[in-house]
Amino acid sequence: MYSTLAATMLVQTLVMIGVVAVPVLAPLVASSLSLPTEFSGPYQSLAFAGATVMTLVAGTLVRRFGGLRISQVCCLVSGLGMFASASGQIVLVITGCITVGAAYGMATPGASHVLARVTAARFRGIVFSVKQSAVTLGGLLAGLMLPPLATHVGWQAALCIAASVALVAIALIHPLRRTLDDDRAPNYPISFSNVFGNIKLVWDHPTLRPISLVAFTYATIQVTLFALYVTFLVEKVGYSLIEAGWLYAVMQGSGIVARIGWGALTDRWVSSRIALACLGIGAVVGTSILGHATEHWSWSSMVALSALLGATAVGWNGIYLAEIPRQVAQDDVSSATSGTVAFSFFGIVVGPASFAAIVAWSDSYLLPFGMFNAVVLASVVYLLLSQAKPSS
Numbered sequence: 495m496y497s498t499l500a501a502t503m504l505v506q507t508l509v510m511i512g513v514v515a516v517p518v519l520a521p522l523v524a525s526s527l528s529l530p531t532e533f534s535g536p537y538q539s540l541a542f543a544g545a546t547v548m549t550l551v552a553g554t555l556v557r558r559f560g561g562l563r564i565s566q567v568c569c570l571v572s573g574l575g576m577f578a579s580a581s582g583q584i585v586l587v588i589t590g591c592i593t594v595g596a597a598y599g600m601a602t603p604g605a606s607h608v609l610a611r612v613t614a615a616r617f618r619g620i621v622f623s624v625k626q627s628a629v630t631l632g633g634l635l636a637g638l639m640l641p642p643l644a645t646h647v648g649w650q651a652a653l654c655i656a657a658s659v660a661l662v663a664i665a666l667i668h669p670l671r672r673t674l675d676d677d678r679a680p681n682y683p684i685s686f687s688n689v690f691g692n693i694k695l696v697w698d699h700p701t702l703r704p705i706s707l708v709a710f711t712y713a714t715i716q717v718t719l720f721a722l723y724v725t726f727l728v729e730k731v732g733y734s735l736i737e738a739g740w741l742y743a744v745m746q747g748s749g750i751v752a753r754i755g756w757g758a759l760t761d762r763w764v765s766s767r768i769a770l771a772c773l774g775i776g777a778v779v780g781t782s783i784l785g786h787a788t789e790h791w792s793w794s795s796m797v798a799l800s801a802l803l804g805a806t807a808v809g810w811n812g813i814y815l816a817e818i819p820r821q822v823a824q825d826d827v828s829s830a831t832s833g834t835v836a837f838s839f840f841g842i843v844v845g846p847a848s849f850a851a852i853v854a855w856s857d858s859y860l861l862p863f864g865m866f867n868a869v870v871l872a873s874v875v876y877l878l879l880s881q882a883k884p885s886s
Contacts, residue, residue: 497670498608498609498612498670498674499609499621499624499625501562501565501666501667501670502565502604502605502608502609502625502628503624503625503627503628503631504628504663504666504667505565505568505569505601505604505605505628505663505667506601506602506605506625506626506628506629506631506632507628507629507631507632507635508569508572508632508656508659508660508663509568509569509572509594509597509598509601509632509660510598510628510629510630510631510632510633510636511572511632511633511635511636511640511656511660512572512573512575512576512594512597512598512656512657512660513538513541513542513545513594513595513598513632513720514632514633514636514720514721515576515579515594515636515640515652515653515656516534516537516579516587516591516653517534517537517538517720517721517722517724517725518636518637518640518641518724518739518742519640519641519644519649519652519653519735520533520534520537520724520725521724521725521728521735522644522649522735523587523649526582526649527582527584527587530854531725531728531729532722532725532850532853532854533850534721534722534724534725534846534850535718535721535722535846535847535849535850535851535853536846536847536850537591537721537846538717538718538720538721538842538846538847539721539842539843539844539845539846539847539848540588540591540592540595540847541591541592541594541595541598542595542598542599542717542839542842542843543592543595543843544591544592544593544594544595544596544599545595545596545598545599545839545842546599546836546839546840546842546843547596547599548595548596548597548599548600549599549600549602549603549832549835549836549839550692550693550832550833550836551600551832552564552599552600552602552603552604552832553603553692553829553830553831553832553833554682554829555600556603556604556607557678557679557682557829558678558679558680558681558682559675559678559680560671560674560675560676560677560678561603561604561605561606561607561608561674561675562604562608562667562670562671562674562675563671563675563678564600564601564603564604565601565604565605565608565667566664566667566668566671567597567600568597568598568600568601568604569597569660569661569663569664569667570597570660570661570664571593571594571596571597571600572593572594572597572598572657572660573657573658573660573661574590574593574657575589575590575591575592575593575594575595575596575597575657576590576594576653576654576656576657576660577590577653577654577657578590578593579591579594579653580650580651580653580654580657581650582650599835599839602815602831602835603831603832603835605625606622606815606818606819606827606831607827607831608674609621609622609625610819610827611674611677617761620754620757620758620761621757621816622757622812622815622816622819623753623754623756623757623758623812623813623816624753624754624757624812625812626753626811626812626815627749627750627751627753627754627812629811630746630747630749630750630753630804630808631746631750632746633720633742633743633745633746633749633808634743634746634747634750635743636656636742636746637724637739637740637741637742637743637745637746638739638740638743640652640656640739641735641736641738641739642736642739643655645735645736691829692829692830692832692833692836693833693836693837694833695822695826695829695830695833696830696833696834696836696837697833699821699822699830700880701817701821702817702818702821702822702830702833702834703880704876704877704880705766705767705770705814705817705834705877706833706834706837706838707837707873707876707877708770708774708814708873708874708876708877709814709834709835709837709838709841710837710838710840710841710873711774711841711866711869711870711872711873712770712773712774712777712807712810712838712841712870712873713838713839713841713842713845714841714842714844714845714846714848714849714866714869714870715777715781715807715845715866715867715870716777716807716808716810716811716842717841717842717845717846718845718846718849718866719745719781719803719807719808720846721846721849721850722846722849722850722853723738723741723742723745724738724739724742726784726859727741727742727796730787730788730859731787731788731789731791731796732789741796741797741800742800744797744800744801744804745800745801745803745804745808746804746808747804748800748801748802748803748804748805748808748809749804749805749808749809750804751804751805752804752805752806752808752809753808753809753810753811753812753813754812755809756769756773756809756810756812756813757812757813757816760813760816766813766814766816766817767877767878769810769813770810770813770814770874770877771874771877771878773806773807773809773810773813774806774810774870774871774873774874774877775871775874776802776805776806776807777803777806777807777810777867777870778867778870778871779802779806780799780802780803780806780807781803781807781863781866781867782863782864782867783799783802784799784803784859784863785859785860785863785864786860787799811838814834815831815834815835818830818831818834845866848862849862849866852865
């Protein structure tokens with residue numbers, strides 16, 4: 495189990511770096527390409543449009559080729575996407591954006607499939623949360639390493655270095671394929687009925703439906719922060735790119751600890767439903783405070799706020815992903831994960847671009863935070879009122 499967990503965490507870390515690399519470097523990229531700094535919002539939405547399409551297909555791809563093989567493909571696609579963005583050509587940056595999103599979209603169904611095979615049910619909360627913490631680890635590493643690296647060698651070279659690491663990972667995880675992909679079905683059909691069947695599977699399931707709607711709304715806040723946090727800190731609070739990168743890393747680091755902690759908590763003491771509701775309320779509180787931040791706030795207060803945002807707005811993913819294998823049969827794990835993750839990706843497609851547009855229109859972060867938080871609270875109410883089903 496430990497080697498499988500390590501492999502899936504490596505892949506999730508690298509594909510996350512691919513998705514957030516350009517937004518983390520947004521001030522430099524915007525200046526170089528003569529783009530508005532808010533471009534990172536639409537960029538993130540476009541990336542997750544690619545992720546949404548591929549996560550719908552991923553469930554059938556995993557069944558046919560195996561979860562480990564799809565994880566290798568994720569590393570390849572993410573690396574190629576970062577190389578494309580590093581060209582500095584707008585068309586290739588857009589292509590690279592969609593490509594890194596596609597890699598991210600395939601990663602979770604593949605990882606969930608192989609982990610569900612090797613993890614006992616009573617440990618799935620903690621194991622899936624540890625695996626999902628690799629996503630925030632990717633964000634943390636991007637925030638800590640890419641801004642200073644780009645300052646010394648340029649943002650394009652920084653992207654190329656990150657892309658090269660992703661390609662190396664393909665070889666590192668290859669020895670596990672013989673064991674982990676022995677359940678693949680080479681003749682499993684890839685069709686649109688199977689793809690959209692993943693969504694129907696989730697929507698028709700009385701427990702997964704409310705969790706999926708929560709994932710939709712929570713993801714709008716989470717990835718909006720991923721896309722615009724550095725830009726907000728530089729433009730509205732007055733920090734340098736490296737200082738903003740540190741606070742971004744604090745948010746992601748807090749998310750790593752929180753995902754593991756929440757996973758352990760839901761394995762033993764608290765239901766996933768209650769934990770998700772509490773995290774949604776915490777995210778609303780944190781983003782409401784963030785909207786009022788100014789250059790007069792102390793560094794320590796911004797560190798504390800970044801940690802709060804990480805623990806809540808970034809800390810929820812492992813809980814809902816661990817709940818999926820508890821609610822469906824092993825053969826349906828990758829399909830149910832694809833369908834459920836698709837809902838969160840729909841939120842991401844809508845969220846950052848809409849948020850950036852409202853900011854540009856209103857010249858304020860308070861209005862979009864208020865609008866998004868109202869939707870989050872509505873989903874929390876629906877989650878708490880929906881009928882709970884016992885975990886298997």
